[in-house]
Amino acid sequence: xxxxxxxxxxxxxxxxxxxxxxxxxxxxxxxxxxxxxxxxxxxxxxxxxxxxxxxxxxxxxxxxxxxxxxxxxxxxxxxxxxxxxxxxxxxxxxxxxxxxxxxxxxxxxxxxxxxxxxxxxxxxxxxxxxxxxxxxxxxxxxxxxxxxxxxxxxxxxxxxxxxxxxxxxxxxxxxxxxxxxxxxxxxxxxxxxxxxxxxxxxxxxxxxxxxxxxxxxxxxxxxxxxxxxxxxxxxxxxxxxxxxxxxxxxxxxxxxxxxxxxxxxxxxxxxxxxxxxxxxxxxxxxxxxxxxxxxxxxxxxxxxxxxxxxxxxxxxxxxxxxxxxxxxxxxxxxxxxxxxxxxxxxxxxxxxxxxxxxxxxxxxxxxxxxxxxxxxxxxxxxxxxxxxxxxxxxxxxxxxxxxxxxxxxxxxxxxxxxxxxxxxxxxxxxxxxxxxxxxxxxxx
Amino acid sequence: xxxxxxxxxxxxxxxxxxxxxxxxxxxxxxxxxxxxxxxxxxxxxxxxxxxxxxxxxxxxxxxxxxxxxxxxxxxxxxxxxxxxxxxxxxxxxxxxxxxxxxxxxxxxxxxxxxxxxxxxxxxxxxxxxxxxxxxxxxxxxxxxxxxxxxxxxxxxxxxxxxxxxxxxxxxxxxxxxxxxxxxxxxxxxxxxxxxxxxxxxxxxxxxxxxxxxxxxxxxxxxxxxxxxxxxxxxxxxxxxxxxxxxxxxxxxxxxxxxxxxxxxxxxxxxxxxxxxxxxxxxxxxxxxxxxxxxxxxxxxxxxxxxxxxxxxxxxxxxxxxxxxxxxxxxxxxxxxxxxxxxxxxxxxxxxxxxxxxxxxxxxxxxxxxxxxxxxxxxxxxxxxxxxxxxxxxxxxxxxxxxxxxxxxxxxxxxxxxxxxxxxxxxxxxxxxxxxxxxxxxxxxxxxxxxxxxxxxxxxxxxxxxxxxxxxxxxxxxxxxxxxxxxxxxxxxxxxxxxxxxxxxxxxxxxxxxxxxxxxxxxxxxxxxxxxxxxxxxxx
Numbered sequence: 001x002x003x004x005x006x007x008x009x010x011x012x013x014x015x016x017x018x019x020x021x022x023x024x025x026x027x028x029x030x031x032x033x034x035x036x037x038x039x040x041x042x043x044x045x046x047x048x049x050x051x052x053x054x055x056x057x058x059x060x061x062x063x064x065x066x067x068x069x070x071x072x073x074x075x076x077x078x079x080x081x082x083x084x085x086x087x088x089x090x091x092x093x094x095x096x097x098x099x100x101x102x103x104x105x106x107x108x109x110x111x112x113x114x115x116x117x118x119x120x121x122x123x124x125x126x127x128x129x130x131x132x133x134x135x136x137x138x139x140x141x142x143x144x145x146x147x148x149x150x151x152x153x154x155x156x157x158x159x160x161x162x163x164x165x166x167x168x169x170x171x172x173x174x175x176x177x178x179x180x181x182x183x184x185x186x187x188x189x190x191x192x193x194x195x196x197x198x199x200x201x202x203x204x205x206x207x208x209x210x211x212x213x214x215x216x217x218x219x220x221x222x223x224x225x226x227x228x229x230x231x232x233x234x235x236x237x238x239x240x241x242x243x244x245x246x247x248x249x250x251x252x253x254x255x256x257x258x259x260x261x262x263x264x265x266x267x268x269x270x271x272x273x274x275x276x277x278x279x280x281x282x283x284x285x286x287x288x289x290x291x292x293x294x295x296x297x298x299x300x301x302x303x304x305x306x307x308x309x310x311x312x313x314x315x316x317x318x319x320x321x322x323x324x325x326x327x328x329x330x331x332x333x334x335x336x337x338x339x340x341x342x343x344x345x346x347x348x349x350x351x352x353x354x355x356x357x358x359x360x361x362x363x364x365x366x367x368x369x370x371x372x373x374x375x376x377x378x379x380x381x382x383x384x385x386x387x388x389x390x391x392x393x394x395x396x397x398x399x400x401x402x403x404x405x406x407x408x409x410x411x412x413x414x415x416x417x418x419x420x421x422x423x424x425x426x427x428x429x430x431x432x433x434x435x436x437x438x439x440x441x442x443x444x
Numbered sequence: 445x446x447x448x449x450x451x452x453x454x455x456x457x458x459x460x461x462x463x464x465x466x467x468x469x470x471x472x473x474x475x476x477x478x479x480x481x482x483x484x485x486x487x488x489x490x491x492x493x494x495x496x497x498x499x500x501x502x503x504x505x506x507x508x509x510x511x512x513x514x515x516x517x518x519x520x521x522x523x524x525x526x527x528x529x530x531x532x533x534x535x536x537x538x539x540x541x542x543x544x545x546x547x548x549x550x551x552x553x554x555x556x557x558x559x560x561x562x563x564x565x566x567x568x569x570x571x572x573x574x575x576x577x578x579x580x581x582x583x584x585x586x587x588x589x590x591x592x593x594x595x596x597x598x599x600x601x602x603x604x605x606x607x608x609x610x611x612x613x614x615x616x617x618x619x620x621x622x623x624x625x626x627x628x629x630x631x632x633x634x635x636x637x638x639x640x641x642x643x644x645x646x647x648x649x650x651x652x653x654x655x656x657x658x659x660x661x662x663x664x665x666x667x668x669x670x671x672x673x674x675x676x677x678x679x680x681x682x683x684x685x686x687x688x689x690x691x692x693x694x695x696x697x698x699x700x701x702x703x704x705x706x707x708x709x710x711x712x713x714x715x716x717x718x719x720x721x722x723x724x725x726x727x728x729x730x731x732x733x734x735x736x737x738x739x740x741x742x743x744x745x746x747x748x749x750x751x752x753x754x755x756x757x758x759x760x761x762x763x764x765x766x767x768x769x770x771x772x773x774x775x776x777x778x779x780x781x782x783x784x785x786x787x788x789x790x791x792x793x794x795x796x797x798x799x800x801x802x803x804x805x806x807x808x809x810x811x812x813x814x815x816x817x818x819x820x821x822x823x824x825x826x827x828x829x830x831x832x833x834x835x836x837x838x839x840x841x842x843x844x845x846x847x848x849x850x851x852x853x854x855x856x857x858x859x860x861x862x863x864x865x866x867x868x869x870x871x872x873x874x875x876x877x878x879x880x881x882x883x884x885x886x887x888x889x890x891x892x893x894x895x896x897x898x899x900x901x902x903x904x905x906x907x908x909x910x911x912x913x914x915x916x917x918x919x920x921x922x923x924x925x926x927x928x929x930x931x932x933x934x935x936x937x938x939x940x941x942x943x944x945x946x947x948x949x950x951x952x953x954x955x956x957x958x959x960x961x962x963x964x965x966x967x968x969x970x971x972x973x974x975x976x977x978x979x980x981x982x983x
Contacts, residue, residue: 040673040708042672042673042708043672043673052673052708053713075672075673077672077673136746136749166880166896166898166916166918167880167882167894167896167918168859168878168880168896169835169857169882170833170835170857170859171859171878181731182733183758183760183773185758185775185777185798185800186773189800189813192837192855192884195882195884195894196855196884196892199894199920199922199927199929200920200929200931200959202498204498204536206537206538208545208601208602209528209545209546209562209575211546211562211564213564213566213575214564214566218564218575220575220601222538224498224536226496226498228927228929230892230920230922230924230927231924232924233924233926233927233963235496235966241601241614257731270733271733274731274732274733275730275731277601278599278601278616278619279600279601279602279614279615279616280614281616281652281655282616282652282655283614311654311656311687311689311690311692311694312689312690313690313692334653334654334690376723376735376763376765378734378735379735379762379763424694432692
């Protein structure tokens with residue numbers, strides 16, 4: 001089955017669920033498969049924490065209690081019949097207490113727990129005909145931690161750092177939420193690649209702020225980092241500011257999102273980070289190419305995809321004092337120079353020039369270039385390894401011309417520098433292009 | 445007048461108001477606390493590679509105070525002030541000696557709240573979900589599900605960027621923004637209307653060469669349907685962005701849509717979502733991955749009291765604008781967990797298989813990764829927990845562009861751990877042991893092998909006295925010539941609540957890190973002796 005077919009099936013399934021959800025609430029058609037006389041606990045919350053899918057243990061911080069209490073809210077339902085009683089136990093079923101029942105099966109129960117004590121929680125709903133819910137469904141250990149939620153988040157962060165620096169992937173992934181907002185499997189692969197391509201990982205963070213934000217706790221920090229690139233043995237260092245979020249789960253706080261620059265999963269920033277920390281834009285930060293294994297420091301751009309993307313304009317015209325002129329561009333100084341010409345000419349100053357009559361791109365004698373088709377510059381994380389041509393020629397095979405199928409070009413420059421250019425507008429004899437530049441290698 | 449000086453004046457005015465409020469409410473029941481952390485430490489770094497250490501040799505100090513004040517004002521308004529300040533004499537912790545880390549002042553009654561200073565502007569994921577320095581307002585109607593909220597401020601990450609006349613060189617271009625959200629709950633349905641806007645100050649001297657200055661607005665609608673264990677939520681947003689560059693202004697617009705469903709159907713837990721973010725959708729105050737179409741479906745169910753199974757399908761691709769290269773990723777995963785294996789009460793076995801296929805269109809290449817993972821957890825003698833994990837990953841890469849070719853690699857990971865719990869009359873001991881071995885095949889020629897080992901113990905007397913030690917060893921033997929390394933880390937600590945420090949703790953810590961390399965000129969050795977006081981003042 002093709003990938004697209006798989007996707008369409010999933011999309012169809014979701015649409016059917018969504019459309020049917022618009023039908024009256026009591027229908028609950030999606031409860032198929034369950035005995036119609038069998039009641040179920042469909043919603044369960046401990047204060048603000050979702051508990052319906054907790055399996056083994058649930059931890060609540062002391063500062064998450066509301067006035068020293070946990071208010072348990074939920075809903076019990078049955079397709080045929082009526083709910084007669086909802087009971088809870090905190091000692092593994094030795095004693096049961098009734099919840100306060102409301103309309104449509106909703107119930108509440110307020111409970112004042114002792115700090116640092118373990119409770120064996122369970123809940124059951126019993127219909128008026130005597131049917132009870134499955135007692136294995138919501139049986140778990142409830143612990144009220146003596147620590148504050150903020151202290152717990154700090155501990156989780158510290159355990160993540162420890163696992164990462166010790167290159168212990170299983171310990172690391174155990175602290176990542178299944179609801180991770182980036183791509184969870186990409187994070188796991190990126191961690192594997194980090195450990196493959198980086199050695200002697202050292203990260204010294206300083207927390208600048210940690211506070212609740214909706215369901216999450218957001219952690220702001222600065223960091224110093226040093227690693228050894230395992231492909232080259234080169235030691236790389238960087239420092240920047242970043243952000244990550246944690247969410248309460250039954251097993252304690254877990255990592256739920258990260259912003260670039262990343263300290264974890266740096267081998268696939270694009271799929272792992274969900275935003276960029278503005279404070280770090282323009283800073284040199286670690287980047288790893290998971291295809292080549294090359295690690296280097298590169299400028300943090302304004303998007304998760306990498307380096308800063310800039311824009312410039314070149315013209316070919318005869319309106320100046322020098323008659324016909326061709327404008328050339330130099331990447332490292334970001335400068336535009338005009339050169340008097342009588343047709344398309346190899347630049348004497350600059351890395352490439354633009355011949356406006358035929359929209360030709362002309363590389364300097366010291367540089368080489370290759371067409372990359374129509375790729376968005378934001379998607380280009382690395383310049384091609386090969387395929388570059390050295391000199392401009394009007395021979396048909398070597399014309400590098402901007403047109404609808406070729407608007408993105410990569411440049412191999414003297415001193416190991418690379419650049420990529422995407423032409424975004426052609427007007428008259430003028431071209432506007434976006435570019436990004438790496439003075440140290442093919443990665444951006 | 446520059447924005448910085450305006451904000452300086454605003455800060456001064458705020459400070460005056462806060463002092464006045466605090467003084468005026470002195471007679472009312474107020475809550476006041478200052479939680480302090482003071483650390484005095486001595487670092488020593490030696491060896492030919494000492495320059496690689498982050499630690500600054502010599503004696504240093506680090507201090508943080510969290511200040512909290514809460515009181516009731518007239519007509520049931522509550523005032524809550526929360527602030528954090530930091531002092532240090534070393535850039536190891538902060539480039540500034542003295543810094544304001546947090547300042548938040550909130551006034552609230554039963555239905556309204558006003559926040560000044562640090563504020564989380566939380567409208568919706570696509571429109572605005574951002575920590576700002578500015579102000580926020582919320583007016584609640586019938587209940588907490590019905591409200592209107594508004595926020596506006598600076599996106600600066602540090603107070604130093606706003607308050608100092610010579611801010612750190614890391615200060616980014618000034619960015620300001622805000623928005624408003626209206627949320628209404630209609631029983632099972634909830635909807636939210638959002639509008640956010642932001643702009644960069646393009647004339648700011650902190651604008652970096654080549655850096656674009658953006659301004660944008662984003663209207664967004666989000667909604668949720670929640671009933672009988674079914675939760676469907678969605679958001680639809682449109683962005684209109686103006687990007688000022690050296691070459692002129694580029695105007696772009698894009699849209700983002702997300703639909704998520706979570707339910708339990710016939711005993712099967714289902715989590716799914718669909719998301720489409722167009723290539724020109726930009727959100728500078730929210731969160732989204734542009735140029736992405738994604739579908740995700742996860743189902744898991746308990747077959748009986750012992751068996752649980754799950755399956756995942758995840759598909760995404762970029763290049764929504766239909767240009768040349770499209771990268772698609774498809775992940776399939778299935779797994780099962782069995783409890784009480786061999787009738788052992790605590791024995792759990794789980795296994796999973798995952799295949800991830802990455803395809804780049806136009807015949808550029810593809811990558812297939814197969815992963816098999818097996819986990820085993822058990823408990824012995826009622827107090828010793830054992831876990832073991834084995835994972836094998838097989839990658840196949842195929843490149844059709846020069847240099848064309850195929851590569852295959854295999855990685856293996858083995859991890860074992862033991863944790864125990866022993867109690868004597870006075871002490872609780874928590875020993876732990878871990879061993880890990882990772883073998884990663886290098887595409888070039890050979891296998892990188894990493895061994896990790898850890899042994900530790902914590903002891904807790906239950907009265908605030910704790911002690912612990914740990915030893916970590918990490919050995920990397922890599923294919924790269926001269927790339928092998930060894931790390932030895934030793935850590936001891938003692939913490940207690942001395943009588944002379946009521947409501948506080950004191951912690952003594954010694955750390956010894958030894959880094960040795962195949963190339964001995966890189967070797968270095970660190971020792972840290974640290975005393976940390978946690979001391980609190982409150983009423």
